[in-house]
Amino acid sequence: MASIFKRFSKEKAVSDAEVIDIPVNDGKKKIPLKVWLIIAGVVLVIALIIGIVIFVTARKNDGARYAEKLSEHLGVSLYSAGADAGLDMNAAPVCTYLADAEEDFDAICESQKMTEVGGVTVPQWAIFCFADNNGKLDQINYYDYTLLKKHTTGVKTDGYILLTDIVNGMHREEALEIVGIDPYCISYFSSGTRQYKFKYCYKDDTTKDMMAYTITLLFDVNDNVAAVIDKQNNFVADYMTVQ
Helix, strand or coil: CHHHHHHHHHHHHHHHHHCCCCCCCCCCCCCCHHHHHHHHHHHHHHHHHHHHHHHHHHHHCCHHHHHHHHHCCCCCEHHHHHHHCCCCCECCCCCHHHHHCCCCCCEEEECCCEEEECCEEEECEEEEEEECCCCEEEEEEEEEHHHHCCCCCCEECCCCCCCCCCCCCCEHHHHHHHHCCCCCEEEEECCCCEEEEEEEEEECCCCCCEEEEEEEEEECCCCEEEEEEEEECCCHHHHCCCC
């Protein structure tokens, strides 16, 4: 009997030994935590630099910001206003198509980056400046041509934009939120008023025809709504007549 128990004990000891995990050195060295922290820091710095470059590049091409900054110098000598706003003003546009976009402008600033509208390459944005009889900046018209890249009739929407909730006296930010699309043109006047124009289009569910509209919002010196104009753009007539 003693021998049987001895054999059983021996077998159990061997069985237990088989399931014991013995750490094995595979020859690979572990990277210290300090090294990982250095790598993470380098990656973070690179990402930060890339982010700053993208941000600065975007700001350099931000026509809306330039127009807003230029509007702070309304009433000042035209070219002095451009210099104060950090803009290079030209008497004639580099892109010849812009010469016919506005009439009787006195200076223009246009984006160096290009977009395509109706198969034609034009600047992404342009700022048209108008002076009074004394050569002082009197009006600014800023256009965002990137909004016409997909549809020359304007931004594509799901349907008609209802404007009944926009009333006189409503603040600009609230009115813009109701419209819900970016303005195609922003005009600044020396009187302190400003005007926003929107162009949009949509496919009518019933007729399946493409419909196009232009919205005009006029704001007073207190940045409140002074007028709302909703006009259908009969663009089809241009296709069916000879100019």
